[in-house]
Amino acid sequence: MTLNDLRRERDEVGIGQEILLVVADVSRAVVRSYDPTVYGGEASWGAGLEDLVQEVVLDRLLRERQLDYALTVASSTEDFRRLMTRQVKRTLAHRRRKSVIDNLIGRALPILDGEGFATRGDGSQRRFWLANADVLDREPADTEVYEAAVAAAVIPKTPSHGLERAPVVYSPAALQALILVVAETLSTELSVPTLDRVLRLVLTDWVASDLVDSREAEYLPAAGALGPEEAAQVDAVVTDILQQLPAGSLPVLRFKYAGLSDQEIGGRLNLSRPTVAKRKELALTLLRQHLSDESEPVREAVVSELGLRIARAT
Amino acid sequence: MTDRDQMPAWLAVAVSAPADPLPSPDHRLPSPGDIRLVDLGEERRLAVLLSQPEAGRVLLVLLSTELELATDEDVLLRAEETGLAYLVIAETDLVGPLHLSFVGPAVGRLAEDLLGALTDAATEDSFGPALAGRRGLPLQGLADPRRVWKEAEGGVLDKALATYVEDWAPALAVDPSLFMPECHVPEIAARELILQVITGGAAMGAASTRYFLMTANHAGEMSGWLKDAARAIGASACVRQTVPPTREHVEWHGPPRSEIQGAMPAAELIADVAESAAGDIHLATTRALWTAGVDDPVTAQTLRASIGGRDINIHMLDYAEALCA
Numbered sequence: 001m002t003l004n005d006l007r008r009e010r011d012e013v014g015i016g017q018e019i020l021l022v023v024a025d026v027s028r029a030v031v032r033s034y035d036p037t038v039y040g041g042e043a044s045w046g047a048g049l050e051d052l053v054q055e056v057v058l059d060r061l062l063r064e065r066q067l068d069y070a071l072t073v074a075s076s077t078e079d080f081r082r083l084m085t086r087q088v089k090r091t092l093a094h095r096r097r098k099s100v101i102d103n104l105i106g107r108a109l110p111i112l113d114g115e116g117f118a119t120r121g122d123g124s125q126r127r128f129w130l131a132n133a134d135v136l137d138r139e140p141a142d143t144e145v146y147e148a149a150v151a152a153a154v155i156p157k158t159p160s161h162g163l164e165r166a167p168v169v170y171s172p173a174a175l176q177a178l179i180l181v182v183a184e185t186l187s188t189e190l191s192v193p194t195l196d197r198v199l200r201l202v203l204t205d206w207v208a209s210d211l212v213d214s215r216e217a218e219y220l221p222a223a224g225a226l227g228p229e230e231a232a233q234v235d236a237v238v239t240d241i242l243q244q245l246p247a248g249s250l251p252v253l254r255f256k257y258a259g260l261s262d263q264e265i266g267g268r269l270n271l272s273r274p275t276v277a278k279r280k281e282l283a284l285t286l287l288r289q290h291l292s293d294e295s296e297p298v299r300e301a302v303v304s305e306l307g308l309r310i311a312r313a314t
Numbered sequence: 315m316t317d318r319d320q321m322p323a324w325l326a327v328a329v330s331a332p333a334d335p336l337p338s339p340d341h342r343l344p345s346p347g348d349i350r351l352v353d354l355g356e357e358r359r360l361a362v363l364l365s366q367p368e369a370g371r372v373l374l375v376l377l378s379t380e381l382e383l384a385t386d387e388d389v390l391l392r393a394e395e396t397g398l399a400y401l402v403i404a405e406t407d408l409v410g411p412l413h414l415s416f417v418g419p420a421v422g423r424l425a426e427d428l429l430g431a432l433t434d435a436a437t438e439d440s441f442g443p444a445l446a447g448r449r450g451l452p453l454q455g456l457a458d459p460r461r462v463w464k465e466a467e468g469g470v471l472d473k474a475l476a477t478y479v480e481d482w483a484p485a486l487a488v489d490p491s492l493f494m495p496e497c498h499v500p501e502i503a504a505r506e507l508i509l510q511v512i513t514g515g516a517a518m519g520a521a522s523t524r525y526f527l528m529t530a531n532h533a534g535e536m537s538g539w540l541k542d543a544a545r546a547i548g549a550s551a552c553v554r555q556t557v558p559p560t561r562e563h564v565e566w567h568g569p570p571r572s573e574i575q576g577a578m579p580a581a582e583l584i585a586d587v588a589e590s591a592a593g594d595i596h597l598a599t600t601r602a603l604w605t606a607g608v609d610d611p612v613t614a615q616t617l618r619a620s621i622g623g624r625d626i627n628i629h630m631l632d633y634a635e636a637l638c639a
Contacts, residue, residue, distance in 0.1 A: 007336065014329030017320060058328055065399040066334060070380050072421055073351065073358045082357075093382065142447030153451055203453055206460045207382045212459040259386075259452030 003080060007071050015057055015067065022084055023061070024053050030088045039092045042107035052091065059094075060087040075308060100169060100206060101199045105192055107172075111179050112190070126188035130180075140188045149201035151185040152178050153258040154311045156304035157206075169203070177311045178202075226301055234301040237290050238309060241302075249283040252276055256283075257307045334399065339419030344372055347429045349396055351418035352473040352597045361412075362404060362424050371411040375436045376471055377402045383460050384450030389435060391448075403450075404518035406436040408467055410475045 001018055010018045031045045031052065040048035061067035070083040112128040113119065119128050129135040140148070153176045158168050170178060182198055183190050226234065245253070255265040262276045269276070287306075291299045321329070344350065348363045352374065354577065357461065365373035377391075379402055384390065387407040393399055398421065431444035453461055 010333065011335055013321075013323060014333045020322075020325065054324055062328055064401070065393075066379065068399045071336060073360065075358050079357070090382065097382075146447050146449070149451060153454065204382065204384070204451055205454050205460060208459040208463065210462045211380070211382060259454055261452075277358065 001077065003071075003074060003077050006077070006136055007082060007223075007260045010067060010071055015061060019067070020053070021038065022081060023056055023088070024049075024088075026081055026085045027053050027056065027088045030085055030092070034092055039095055052088070055095075056084075056088055056091045060091055089211055093207045096210055097200070097203060097207040100167060100203065104169060104175065104199055105195060107175055108179055108195060109192075110227075111176055116180075117183070124192065127191050128183070129189045130183050135186070135189045138188055139191070140186050140194055144188065145197050146188055146201065148185040149198050149257050150255075150260065151181045151311075152198055152202045154254050154307055156179065156307040167206075169206070174308055178309055181311050196270065204289070226297060230298055230301070233294075233298055234305055237298070237302050238305045241286055241290050241306060242309060242313070244286055246279065246282045246286075248314065249279045249286075250281040253283045254310045256280055257310065337421050338398070339421060339632045343367075344414065344417060346418075346433075348420045349377070349398065349422035349423045349424060350374075350420050352412060352474070353416045353418060354470050356470055356473070358418070359470075360398075360402065360421065361417075362429075362432065363417075364409070364429075364436060367414055369411050370415075372417060373409065373411050373437075374417075375432065376405045376408040376467065377407055378467070379403075380463070383463050385460055385464065386452045388450055389432060389441075389445050389448045391424065395425040395428055404432055405464075405467060406432065406435075406439075406537065407464070408471050409436040410471060412475060416474060498507045578591070 006019055006022075026047060029041070031049060034040070036042050036048055040052065042048040045052075061070075066083075066087050070080055070087075072082055074080040079100050109125070111117075116131055117128050118131040119126060121127050123221045155170065155174050158171055179195075182195065186194070188194075209299060242250075251269055251272075252265055255268060260268070262273050262280065265271070265280075266273045266276045271279075287303075294302065321438075331519060336606060338353070344363055344367055346363055346365055349360055351358055352361045352362060360377040361374040363372050363374050378388070379400060381390070381401055381403055384403045385407075388403040388405050391402050391404055393401060396402065428444060434440045434442060443614045
C-alpha cells in the first residue's frame with residue numbers, strides 16, 4: 001500500500017478498507033498507554049477500540065476533514081500513520097475534555113437554578129441570566145464568548161496530575177465564582193451550549209495535557225490539603241493583601257491572572273501601558289512581601305485564593 | 315480497491331456522498347496570501363506566505379490544525395477564508411524567511427481582507443479587529459502544556475530556517491535565561507542587552523549570531539520588538555509568554571531558577587545549536603546558567619562528546635545579573 005493508493009481510495013470512496021486498517025492499527029497501538037476507564041469508559045479496551053476507530057473516522061477524518069489535511073501534507077505512508085496517530089490522540093483528548101466539561105456543566109446547573117439567577121425555556125433551550133441584570137435575548141458572538149473566557153480564566157483551577165477519571169477542576173466555590181463571572185461578563189443570556197464554549201476555551205490547557213508529551217507534570221504544584229492552622233493563615237494573608245492592594249491595582253491583577261499582556265490590559269482598562277506596568281508591579285511587590293516567608297503550600301494556596309477573591313470582587 | 319459493500323454499515327452511511335477531490339497543487343509563482351506546502355525537514359506543513367520572494371527567501375507564518383492548543387498568538391482561519399477543507403490556526407509567533415527551495419505548491423489562498431491583519435499580527439504583534447474572537451487564551455503560566463508544544467513547533471521551523479544560512483559556523487547561542495521573568499528587565503535595558511548580544515557576537519568570534527530566541531517575558535509587551543530583535547540575529551521566532559501570578563512567580567523573584575532552565579537546560583540548548591552548526595559553539599550566557607551545569611567537568615565533557623569534540627566557548631554576561639539585583 002502506497003500513499004497514492006490511499007489518496008486514490010479517498011477520491012473513490014472517501015474512506016475504505018486501507019485507510020480504515022491504518023486507523024485501526026494505530027488506534028490499537030495508541031490506546032496501550034491510555035487508561036480505558038478514563039478514556040474509554042470501559043474496564044478494558046477490547047470492545048472500546050471499535051468505538052474509538054469509528055469516532056476517529058467520523059469526527060476527525062470526515063467531519064473535520066482531517067483526512068484531507070493528512071493526505072495533503074503526508075510525504076510517505078509512515079508520515080500518514082504519524083498523522084493518524086495524532087488524530088487518535090486528539091480524539092482521546094476530546095473524550096476526556098467532554099467528560100470534564102459535562103461534569104462541570106452538571107455541577108453548574110444547580111447554581112444557575114439557584115438564588116440570584118432568572119431562567120426561561122426548557123431542556124436544551126433553557127436560558128439563564130442574573131436576576132438583577134438586563135440582558136439581550138440572543139446568542140453571544142465569538143468575541144463575547146472570548147471575553148467571558150478571559151474573565152473566567154482568572155478563577156483558579158484545582159491541580160490535577162491527569163490520572164483522575166473525573167477531575168474536579170474547580171472547587172465548589174471556584175465554580176460558583178466562575179458562573180457569576182461569566183454571567184456578569186456576557187451581555188446576553190447564558191445557555192448551556194454557551195457555557196460549554198466558554199469552558200472549552202478556559203480548559204485549553206487541560207486538553208493540551210493529553211496532547212503534549214511534556215514534562216509538565218514536573219511543574220505541577222504538589223496537591224495537598226492544608227491544616228486548619230495553615231488555612232487560617234492563608235485567609236489572613238489574602239485578606240491583608242486585598243486590604244493593602246493599592247487603588248487601581250485590583251483590575252490589573254485580575255487580568256494578569258488571566259495571563260494578558262500589559263498592553264492588552266491597558267486596552268481593556270483604558271490605561272496606558274506604563275500605568276498598567278506600574279500598578280502591576282505595586283501589586284506583585286505586595287504579594288512578594290506577604291509570601292516571601294511563607295511555606296510553599298501556603299504560597300500556592302494564597303495565590304489560588306487571591307485569584308478567586310479577585311474574581312468575586314471585580 | 316475498496317468496494318462499498320465490504321464497508322462496515324456505519325462507514326457506508328458516512329461516505330455515501332462522493333467526496334470533493336483533493337485540491338490540485340498549484341505551482342504558480344509564490345505571492346503573498348498563498349497557502350503552500352513547506353518542507354521543514356522533519357515534516358511537511360502548511361504556511362501562509364506574507365511577502366514576495368526576496369533574495370531567494372519568502373516570509374511565511376506557520377499553520378497548524380492543532381486547534382485545541384491555540385494560544386493568544388494563534389489565529390483561527392476558517393475553511394471559506396483559506397480554500398482549504400478544514401480549519402487551521404496561523405501561529406503568528408512562528409514566522410520567518412524560508413528559502414524558496416523548501417516552499418512547495420499552493421493548496422489554498424488566504425482571503426485578501428485577512429492577509430493584512432495576519433501580517434500585522436505576525437510582524438508587529440498587533441491583533442486588529444479582523445482577528446477578534448479568533449484567538450486562544452494566553453498561556454497560563456509555565457506549567458501550561460501548550461508551552462512545550464510551542465517550543466517544539468518553534469524548533470521545527472528554526473531548523474528549516476537555519477538550513478540555508480551561509481557562513482553558518484561557528485554559531486552563537488543566546489541563553490534564553492537572559493530574559494527570564496524574575497529579572498524584571500526594563501524594556502530599554504533588555505533592548506540594550508539584546509544589542510549587546512547581537513553586536514558582541516562577532517567580537518566573540520561567531521561568524522553568525524543566530525538562535526531560536528525563546529523568552530518567558532513576564533510582561534508580554536516586549537514581544538513586538540523582541541520579534542524584530544530575533545530577526546535581526548537571524549532567529550526564526552520568539553514565543554511570548556506572560557506569566558500570571560503563580561507560586562513560581564513569587565519564587566522566581568530571585569535565583570535559583572532551575573525550573574525555568576528545565577524547559578531549555580544548558581545541555582539541550584548547546585546540543586540543539588550544535589546540530590545545525592558546523593564549527594565551534596559560542597554560548598552567551600549568564601552566571602546562573604553557568605552554575606547550572608556547564609562548568610561541571612562531567613557535564614562539559616559530555617557536551618563536547620555530543621557535539622563531536624568541538625569547543626564550547628562560554629561568554630559570561632553579568633549584565634543581566636546586575637539588572638536582576
